[in-house]
Amino acid sequence: MTALAAPARVRVLTGADGDPRWSRPAMWTVLAAAFVLYAWALDGNANEYYAAAVLSGTQSWKAFFFGAIDAGSFITVDKPPLALWVMGLSARIFGHSTYSMLLPQVLVGVAAVGVVYSAVRRSFGQARQGHVAALVAAVVMTLTPITVAINRDNNPDTVLVLLLVLAAWFCLESLRTGRARTLLLAALFVGLGFNTKMLQAYLVVPAFGVAYLVCARHRAVRRVGHLLAAGVVLAVSSAWWMVVVDLWPAASRPYVGGSTDNTVRDLVIGYNGLGRVFGQGGGGLRLAGVSFGGEAGAGRLFNDVMAGQISWLLPFCVVALAFAVLLRVRGLPFDGAAWLVWGGWLVVHYVVFSFSSGTFHPYYTTAMAPAVAALTGMGVTVMWQAYRRSRGWAWVLPTAVAVTGGWSFAVLRRTPEWLPWLAWVVLGATTAAVALLVLARARTAGRVTAAALAATLVAGLAGPAAYAVSPLGSRVNGTNPTAGPSTGRTGGPGGAFPDGLPRGEPRGGSMGGGVADATVKYLVANQGEATWLAAVSSARQASSIILSTGRPVIAMGGFTGSDPAMTVPRLRELLSSGRLRYVLTGGGPGPGRGDTEVTTWVTANCTAVDGHTGLYDCAA
CATH class of the missing domain: 3.40.1010 (Cobalt-precorrin-4 Transmethylase; domain 1)
Structure with missing residues (x-):
């Protein structure tokens, strides 16, 4: 037993037989870097609103189950409690503190990076280029600025992202293996996401559904049947907590915070549903006209508030998706299912986040990070193959690099006083990358190719990496966490977690x-x-x-x-x-x-x- 167990432990670190020797160590390096980024100097971070609910949950199981802000259970927070349960269990075990509350968030964020890595790698089957795509995806996910900011906070979005990437993993496994039960697991994780942040979890459902209808191995009738079964699982896993709360006698439970009639049903449809999309007209509450993410419209994710949080690689993803459509993704596993899953995920989120007229926070866009990461990793691999093998498509990769580096330069120049040299480094790297890619294609020189790839990495990742490390040097605004330099962002009710949980003299603050x-x-x-x-x-x-x-x-x-x-x-x-x-x-x-x-x-x-x-x- 011992002789057989040792190689298994080694494979965890070094990878399976046939994997590139660098692949698994590189993955562990990225995960370690993600942990450092998310866990460094957490003191003082967090949203007071959720922190109070976590503390109250350690004092009362009733408050824990309902997600009440107070241990007396008068009123709940305005979200379902699943993310609070994750932090609350840690706080019950280790005592309520900043670290006992936020370290679970850190670990959840790191786990999401690992799941994205696995999902992208498995989408390429046994092909070695899958390891490259997966590594690029993991790096992009780790360095997405808004993801770094939110993973250092106690908002529920961190847990939501992990649940959704797990759902994507199982959806892709169902398409890869033909097993319907993994599709049901995907539905289960989306339902758990609903109990984390309600209807936002459902934004991935159209992508999963279309991918299964188009790419599943079964006959059309069976595909529809499997999707209907998944719908039942989704409904049950989504609604159980809502049904329990709404059937509970109102006199013996907390008021449902954020609702107008003390029901979770109203919270789902109004404040956390149509109200987020349509503002007051949708039945939800709009916070005093505060525009946390800028005006609604097609350019919202590229404005001064949002651009540095999520937009860096959106141009690259657009080129990658367009290229995949043009090629019809021929030669990729299961007829491009991964492109439909991740591409649909990105498109639906972009449309909803861009045009929602209700309350919108920049950190919502962390839900786009898995799709951006996966499409970037897959796009790099596919465009590189085309660059090396086809003169007709060799221009696509240099074009994508040029557009991405140019946009990064534009974003950095919006705050010229912040790291003023960085924009010019990115511009120089972009120019060098495009020139070297053209030269390398003509000469097929190894050193030139290596230099081109290095310049490409700087052009695409220097900007988001600089933003990503910025939260490490200051406390995160718990209500509206963001990364990078100040661009006139407004806060909102609440704020950063006060330095000190219950210990010693009481303070109002x-x-x-x-x-x-x-x-x-x-x-x-x-x-x-x-x-x-x-x-x-x-x-x-x-x-x-x-x-x-x-x-x-x-x-x-x-x-x-x-x-x-x-x-x-x-x-x-x-x-x-x-x-x-x-x-x-x-x-x-x-x-x-x-x-x-x-x-x-x-x-x-x-x-x-x-x-x-x-x-x-x-x-x-």
Whole structure:
């Protein structure tokens, strides 16, 4: 047994028989680099909103299951809780801290790189060029700037990406092997993605469906039958948590944050569904007109805010896809299924992200990174083969390099004060790469070819690599994480994770809606037997107080302060039962501010606490 086990352990490090000797060590090197990029200096990173929910989940299994922001389970976060469960289990095992919360995110991000590598390599069967394509894809995935930023944060997108690339892996395996059960596994992972970030997970479904209809080995009727079965799996794996929550008696569970009627169904259709695409007209809430990613339109992903996050290799992907269509991808495994999966993934995301008029954050585009990475790796390989074998198509690779390097130069010149020399290095590398590719094709010289490839790497990856390492030197904005130099980006409610989870003196902090330290200390000293420390207007205030004190706080209006979660009858019931004593008015829109019904009742029936602006004592 020992003699047989040793070679197996070696193969994990060196690869299978027949693999290029450099392939597996190169893969491990990329994964190690990804870990360093994502894990370096995490102190102070994270979104307070989700961090408070993770902490609350360590204090209450009820809050854990529902994804409540507070351990008293008054209101949930505005997303399903699967990503919170991943971080929450780690925090329960190792204690709640920045690292126990974020290291799972780091490992999930590294795993996504590895799955993309595997999916791309297996798409080429036993061909050696698959190892090159896979390595390029892994490097691109690792160095995508917005992916580096989000993998250093606690937003749910990191978990979503891993689930979707796992779904793509199984979809491609189903097409490669003809086994329907792997298609069902793909549907299962998309459903898990739904329980991470709802309808965004479904953006990959059209690509998977088309690829299976066109490329599956079975007869047309069986293909349709398999897709219908996958649809059933998708529906069940997506809806189970929603059904449980909506059937749970509303009086004994948290209010569903982000909804207008306290149901997950409304959250799916409105705030996290059509509201994201159509804005207010779609039934969802648009955050005070804030445009995190710029105006909607075909050029959104190329504007000053978005270009440095995801667009670097989009021109290369466009050329690669066009080339694949022209050649009809002849000679590639299963009739180009991988091109349909990854190409469809990229096209659907581009259309939805570009034209959505609701709330849009730059970090949503990390979901495009796997497709960009895979298409780049596959495109490099296919264009290189054409460059070496066909005079008629030899111009495609130099053209793709020229367009990509030119766009990289343009993006870098938008911030000339930031690494001003880099743009010119990229321009020089692009010029050299194109010239050397032309020369190498004419002379077939090994050294010239090597120089051309090196220049090509600099032209395509220097820009995103520089952006990718920038988050390592500063704290990530937890609400709107981005990479690279500032380009006038706006933030939003919430902010970076305060330096310090519950340990020592309670602190309100400016990131929590400006609640004074003295007020927080007063509440801690006078909480008594109440379940909640206080009721405040929004999660912006509540999350900071929860993190600094470790005690439950009611966010009456949810994330934005506008959820109709608190009513006067509900408030009176909480006060009369002794579970709540203090209400802090002001600090955000929605309940607890202005002349709302709740605030009017509080000011008329409770006693203002001297020296603490907006704080009312409602003890009977």
